[in-house]
Amino acid sequence: MKKRNFYVKLHILIPVVLTGITVFGVIITYQLAAQPTRLKYVNLFTLSLALGCISFVVSYFILRLLLKPLVDFVEKTKKMPIFSSGKKEKRAEVTEDINQISEVFNSVANILSNVEAKELFPSIIGSSAAMRNIFTQIIKVAPTDSTVLITGESGTGKEMIATSIYEHSQRKGKPFVAINCVAIPEGLLESELFGHEKGSFTGATQQKKGKFEIADGGTVFLDEIGDMPLATQAKLLRALQEKEFERVGGTKPIRVDVRFIAATNKNLPQLIKEGKFREDLYFRLNVFSIDMPPLRDRREDISLLAAHFLQSSPKPAKLSASALQVLVGYSWSGNIRELKNIIERASIMSENGSIEVHHLPETIRKNNQIVSGAVLDETVSLDEKIKLMEKDLILGALKQSQGIQVKAAALLGINQRSLWHRIKKHDIDVASLKHLQ
Numbered sequence: 001m002k003k004r005n006f007y008v009k010l011h012i013l014i015p016v017v018l019t020g021i022t023v024f025g026v027i028i029t030y031q032l033a034a035q036p037t038r039l040k041y042v043n044l045f046t047l048s049l050a051l052g053c054i055s056f057v058v059s060y061f062i063l064r065l066l067l068k069p070l071v072d073f074v075e076k077t078k079k080m081p082i083f084s085s086g087k088k089e090k091r092a093e094v095t096e097d098i099n100q101i102s103e104v105f106n107s108v109a110n111i112l113s114n115v116e117a118k119e120l121f122p123s124i125i126g127s128s129a130a131m132r133n134i135f136t137q138i139i140k141v142a143p144t145d146s147t148v149l150i151t152g153e154s155g156t157g158k159e160m161i162a163t164s165i166y167e168h169s170q171r172k173g174k175p176f177v178a179i180n181c182v183a184i185p186e187g188l189l190e191s192e193l194f195g196h197e198k199g200s201f202t203g204a205t206q207q208k209k210g211k212f213e214i215a216d217g218g219t220v221f222l223d224e225i226g227d228m229p230l231a232t233q234a235k236l237l238r239a240l241q242e243k244e245f246e247r248v249g250g251t252k253p254i255r256v257d258v259r260f261i262a263a264t265n266k267n268l269p270q271l272i273k274e275g276k277f278r279e280d281l282y283f284r285l286n287v288f289s290i291d292m293p294p295l296r297d298r299r300e301d302i303s304l305l306a307a308h309f310l311q312s313s314p315k316p317a318k319l320s321a322s323a324l325q326v327l328v329g330y331s332w333s334g335n336i337r338e339l340k341n342i343i344e345r346a347s348i349m350s351e352n353g354s355i356e357v358h359h360l361p362e363t364i365r366k367n368n369q370i371v372s373g374a375v376l377d378e379t380v381s382l383d384e385k386i387k388l389m390e391k392d393l394i395l396g397a398l399k400q401s402q403g404i405q406v407k408a409a410a411l412l413g414i415n416q417r418s419l420w421h422r423i424k425k426h427d428i429d430v431a432s433l434k435h436l437q
Helices: 010-033 038-078 098-120 129-141 158-167 186-194 230-242 268-273 279-285 299-311 321-329 335-349 362-366 382-400 405-412 416-425
Strands: 148-151 176-180 219-223 259-264 288-291
Touching (some): 158 219, 158 259, 186 230, 321 335
């Protein structure tokens, strides 16, 4: 038997509630004022009825006046293409229903947040709650000169975050020097950072300025700081604390005005315990930390990232709904870098301009956490597995319904209110799924 929902409009419901409060107040007042008599009961009934009618009429017209702009806004907003697929849905006539109003305002807030993110961070693709939190941290720390430590797995986009901090800082337009500590041989790293004097070592035929000196007035980004040798760490600590250093083979201190940003995919506290990283340097770097979430913790962004990578793929192609579902369910140990490579490969393998499941690598299909049994991982608790499966099923339903929550709720076999609460619980950005048709 189909469940029927009954709705009461707000401009009827609220006046009724206010009328009841008024009548109840009159009764209490009479009860406290004097012992009731039959005549007083008649007067009480008459007065309560009169006050109730007046209260209802006044409340009704006041609420009609106050709610009309809100209702008009909700109705106009729902007709906009960004909120609707253009297909008319059969729904109850409840223009003032609280859930609808709340849904519209949440959608508006998400869209405005996404617009702001795209405006402020055009090079970073992501609109999930996790990424919006990262954007907030960037905006707060960028105008300062505080040292920033960016942590996160390989391929999560730490260098792009460092660049965004620089672009929103007061040092924008001044030098931005990026140094990959693991790409430079240990014997040359100190010379790269601090420079060297002529004749300081074999092959030093002339004086050379280091990266710190070149970046004077600007920003230095030390990538893969966890791989820096201990001997160089000690000299880096002095440069961070005193803002001065000496070239290799030199004796004259060189002062610089530099802002430092560091990044690592290593567990620095663990390296400290193992004696591979200086604790004092860690505390000096870790003034303001930003922890980049892995792609598996921001699955809502996979569709956006995939669409972005497809725009620059060597072969034009679109991602099918089934292929997207497989991508969303994969664990992505290589994060964004791995996704980019998979999308490029799949576009090359695609036929008729559509990427299907069989175009994806076998490892992606087999290790899908929803499609296969790989979700039975002993490192993940049962609650986390259930949460992951629920979130991915909701994402799949929203994608299939083109972001229309009424249709998605029907596909999932739950009511719209339950779906709305689950969307809030999982921080799913419904607006970002509408473009995947």
